[in-house]
Amino acid sequence: MATEETLVLIKPDGVARGLTGAILARIEAKGYSLVDIRLVEPDRDVLERHYAEHEGKPFYEPLLDFMMSGPSVAIRVAGNRVIEGFRSLAGITDPTTAAPGTIRGDLGRDWGLRVQQNLVHGSDSVESAARELDIWF
């Protein structure tokens, strides 16, 4: 089976809180490879493409504002079954109830804002990974 690739984003909250190193360490400790990495300040066009499926949802505009509030780190990560593996490592969307042991469960919480600041993003399928890697790299 060909090695899979996924897009991981360390979102502005993770970068601003100085958690980039801790999050990268978890990805590496799990045994995945960092293939490419860049610090990005995405414009609205990039985010509209990335979050197209969420357009019209109540959190859409707050989400785009949040994602433009500071730099993110975009990482191309490779490994066998890395798409589901990273999502397991990240934990569920809501950082308050994400399981301890996961990135969101250990390092995140709800700050009472209109958007869930949940530290990381990981592609959810082979198709999404290809599409998102093309947007960010």
Ligand SMILES: Nc1ncnc2c1ncn2[C@@H]1O[C@@H]2COP(=O)(O)O[C@H]2[C@H]1O
């Ligand atoms: N119900 C929600 N309320 C606020 N923000 C949300 C909600 N659901 C998803 N999000 C945010 O929208 C993002 C969409 O995908 P992400 O994996 O980047 O992480 C999600 C959260 O940051």
